[in-house]
Amino acid sequence: MAEMWISMGPQHPMTHGLWTLKVKIDGETIVDTIPDLGYIHRGVEKICEARDFTQITPYCDRLCYASANTWSHSYIYAAENLLEVEVPERAEYIRLIAVELQRIASHLMWLGAYCPDIGNLTAFVYCLREREMMLDLLQELGGSRMHYNFPRIGGVKRDLPHGFAMRCRAKVKLFLERIHEYEALLDESTIFLIRTQGVGYAKPEEMVNHGVTGPNLRAGGVNYDVRWAHPYSVYDELDWIPSVERSSVKGADCYDRYRVRLDEMKTSADLVLQALDGIPGGADTYHEPGDPALLGKAPSRASDGQTGFHHFEDPRGESLFYIVGGGDARGKNPYRVSIRSPMFITIPYAAKCMIGYKIADVPAIMGSFDPCIGETDR
Amino acid sequence: MGMKVDNDKQVAASNDLISAIQAEFADEGLTCELRFHAGGKQKRPYVFIECPPAIWLIVAETLSEVHGVDYCSMITGIHWPEKAPEMEWQVVVHLMRMSIRNPKSKDGILIPTITDASIVQGAAMPLELEISIAIPETRTPSIPSVQHIWVGADWNEKETWDLVGIDFDGHKDMRRVLQPHETPAGFHPLQKQHKLRYHEFNEMYDDAQGFMRKSEDIGKVK
Amino acid sequence: MAYHPRATPNFRNLVVRPMWITLRAALRTIPVIGPKLFSSGYHGKEAKMLDEKTANRIKGGDSDSRFYAADRETSHFVKSPSRPVTIMYPYERLEDLEPWLFVPNNYNGRIGVVWETCTACKACVRACPNDCLHMESEVRVNVLDMPDASDENLGLSTVEFMEGGYLAQKKEDFEDIENTFSLETAHESAPQQYDFAEIIDLSGNTASVRWQETGKIESVDLEGMIPAEQDIVSGRIDLGRCMFCGLCMESCPFNSFFMTNEYDGMSGMTRNDLWMDASRTRVLPVVHKEAVDRELAKRADKERSKRERAAKKASKTKQQSEDKPENAEAEA
């Protein structure tokens, strides 16, 4: 059979969003791929130039529909670097709880989306069942189920609600037990193993050169993580180690990437429990919104030419906001906001990864890199 | 307690890098300094380099090969019409040193390299770098591409050209990535002459294309 | 270390574990014996989810005697053979199953404004990133006119009966409206607790008015009437653009702007349906009674001190005028 191009997308079950992967196949074997992005480019960077620093936060929530909190936090840290803001430690702990809960929810969303890719819908429903618990907790914090607008420049919107610690512990502990169900459904399922093991190899050095970070990199057997390499928040006060996978000598395959995320959920759950124990002032006290224990003082304007950026560990890799202050001419607005999306860089690499495999491996490989098109297209 | 790269050691490693870079390139107009992030509990250091566009490629190669800067985080561009003659365009590059090597293997299985954050040192010390490249007033801004050094720079450069309009010499396969392929040549929305348009809110829905835009609205910023 | 001891493709893993897990999930939904035999110890396990404060807050429902679990296998209102995790919206609602979720002032539901306390300062409009908020003028009763006869803050209002102005009369079912109306389930404009009328002619203690609702012209006794005013209240919003970020609520300095707990009934067939008038976003003061009372006390204090100052000033000028009586008389 002659080679032919197949256009997978923009509406295709594999894409997890709205983009096109052009695949050149020879029989069932993939010979070449071209990713084509930009279908939901909203111009967030341009919009941000016309909003003040507070108003940008909800827009950053909307960068990723699976992990909104991490993106608004990513922006907030960069804005705090720009505006030179001191954050109360209690607020940092609350942020950590919010971000780690969001990381669990995001990984669950990923796992839920990944299993239908290789033909099992049950895991999807199970994952969303557990994700609901995380969303409940996040809703108590942020007030919404998807886009929370939780952090503020200098702190957080509100304190942990009454009884939050109790519910959070109960739900996270229940979640830790239920992870075994996924392991039984996936790790101990031969068909899942033969579909994911030995497929989509990626080596750490190659990944770093291609700009792939986060769990995808840690699947290759190195424990690099922005959270300890360039420590922010209070990660250095908690006892943890990033999840790393023992992969084969050929590099990380889809199974490793699945495994590392499953393990990272456990790490995040552990971090949440630790943070609840270690939060200054205790998890059961409640401050009114705007209390100095929650919200540091922040200027609303940045001087001309001032810059701030922050590397942040997103569930999908390292995200980066680079903000240039507007000066007097722009009022409270920034002059330029630039966003580094991890998936924007990862998708071309994932597309390269799948050359030589079968068509059936396209969703298996692409899904294992956890694409989120909201942040990719910005 | 906890995993953390020591701040002082990071400062020392940054200073080493700065002195090395300055010794090599100071004559050619490159300035290099240590800066600190303003926010956060730890004032973390980063290396700030101001690099003339002419030597950017050499600097990038040196950083990559000699100093082990293995990761290109972001390349972005800024249009500064106000700063016109000397810096109308600015390219900001964020690099990181991650010091990642492929782990050793035994019987076909990798032995994961768990870096102990507290004892990490020397060239393995993670670093942040910010490089600012100022391009003087021109209608065709362009700097050399570093696509071949860090493959991760590939799509960053595509995006920078697509949105800001700064071209990268030697970039293979330059094309629109975020905007439609049929976008007219020369249209780069993040350039400052393109304002966000102001609409009467009532007309917003009926006039998504802007056909009914009133003449007095054109050029208004929200 | 991320590692699973049995992850090898072999005969055992071909069928045993995945099939058993799904089978157990199905068997768990068998009415009586299922949860007991196949719960695996953590499914549907009772957990303490309510602390004292939350329990007090949501008291009154059937939540006191309810069985709570960490996930949603909590309770059901409708007897059904079994209980999977699905919530059968709209027959069951999240706030019924997990009442602690909808903390007042925290849930980012639809926007709501207490007209009585709004001062039209436009802080919310400025805070809105999307330009979805707009000011609109409505006839309303000022918060200072609200207090009961026994309240100490009575009579501090500056709104007065005048020709061309408005008056309001409490509806007969004033209390009922407060008690029965629930924004979460009504999906329509909040009912007015007052009948408003335009004052055409004012003479002594009676006025001839035109009732807004019926259009009838009547002569009424001013006793028992409340002065009303046409004032700008923030409220007309374009839900099509709203992104429920809650910045408007945080920016309101007068405790009159709220995000309600309402999360449904916000759809329409056209985009114009998503324009919600002020009456649609109105919140009854009773819903946020504490905030309204606080605001009332604050304003009454302000008004009082203002009047004191005015009285002082007046007495001063009076003294001055007494000093120079001829001037005052000349002025008079």
Add this chain to the structure above:
Amino acid sequence: MFPQSWGVSILVSGRQIGDNMVATDWFDVRGAVSWLAEQTMDYTVGMTRFWEQKYWLSDFTAAFAMAAIIFVVTMLSVLGPVWMERKLIARLMDHRGSTIAIRSLWTGEGNIRVEWWKNLPFGIGIPIGWINGFLWNNFGNESSNPKVTQVGNRSYAGWWWALPGMINNFADFTKFAIKEHMPPRDADTVTYEVAPFIIISTTLLVFAFIPYGPTLYAANPDLSLIYMMAIFGIAPLGVFFAGWASNNKYTLIGGMRSAAQLTAYEIPLLVTVLGIAVLSGSLNIIEIAEFQMNSSEGSVWNIFLMPLGAALFLITMIAEVERTPFDMPEAEAELVEGWWTEYGGMRWGLLFASEYLRALAACLLFSLFFLGGWEFPFEDSLITIPIIGGIFEFIFQIIPHSIWLLMKAWLVFGFFIWVRASLHRVRTDQILEFGWRYLLPLSVVQLGLSMWLRLGVYDGGSWPLIVPALITLVSIVLFVVLVMDEDEDALAEQRRPYHVSEINKASPGARMNMED
């Protein structure tokens, strides 16, 4: 029967079973139909000068009526699998399945009655309106539950479980039926249009030879097994036609995959079926079923005699009806919907129906071949129990035996659903490898075992109890040993890479950029 024309003899002749029937009951459909036909012909044609024709006419009428009855029974019994697919898989996945209560027809949504019957032409909806009005008045939108009334929607607390989810089938049918038919512009029109009908008609033909009970079958030729399997194998041709004619790359790949997969699994299936035939000594489906329940010969369910064959038959049948984990041809994650992609409207509905019909056929065949047909488990033994045996006998006389067969078939389909909920999809090369490398040899082994059992062990009467007991025991032990066979220490050491397939084969000209 005398005299019979040639065409009818194909349909109704063969061995007339009934004299040596083991499990007959009062539900003698075939007898009733032929009696009715004979009576009718006696009183109509028999009274005319064409009285000689009445014999073959009555046979023809009876055959025709039986075909119609079987069609109706098939269509009704396929509702079971569709409904089970919705509800059972929901429970396996721990959520609620689709539920459209029949009440929505008259109560509508949000207190709004949509009087849809008024739109029907020629006023044929008026009676529906009367019925709906009656139902509205008596079973309308009122509930004692405040949580329901506060929403003001159709009552959930009422008789909402009246046919839960069952009405969805009819809703789906209506949806398919009224959708526009849109063939792709560049499709090969004739083939495109014909393909679904090839598939659905051959699928329905299969049911001509599948007995629903001792007296409930459309036709029973001597070699009904071979006939049935031959027809069962035509549908893949239609699938390939559909994939090709749609002029879409996804459908093309889906059609190719389907052809490859069905070929790979048809052969083990046929060999397994041959094993069954050898064991039972017949190529007639009814005889195979009877052989398992006859008290004088056989009388042991085949699943106890050939468990390996049962497993093979089940696996190959799952692949034949293209269900997960072997649903490569329509793998929705990569091929959208495979060879179905371009079909819409009622054609898609037909394909959908044919999928479930094939699945139902597979389940019925499994029940007939391995689960003792229409016999209740241990029916003979239960009757002989001293005291309660009489009760059992009474029950078996009351309840038609066809019910047991349908129950078994639905149970097998429940197993299909369970497998689908638990397992992932296998990749193309793995599926073919599995078929050719494991299933084919195993099926040949099974054939050999069957031959040995039939020729070496079987002595003409009932199976001695020791034979099925031993075989079952050995199989169970083998299964348990295989399941337990796991060296955990070794696993911990060399957990990594068992790579089922390093992908460096399969297609000439594939460019590799994989390094070792």
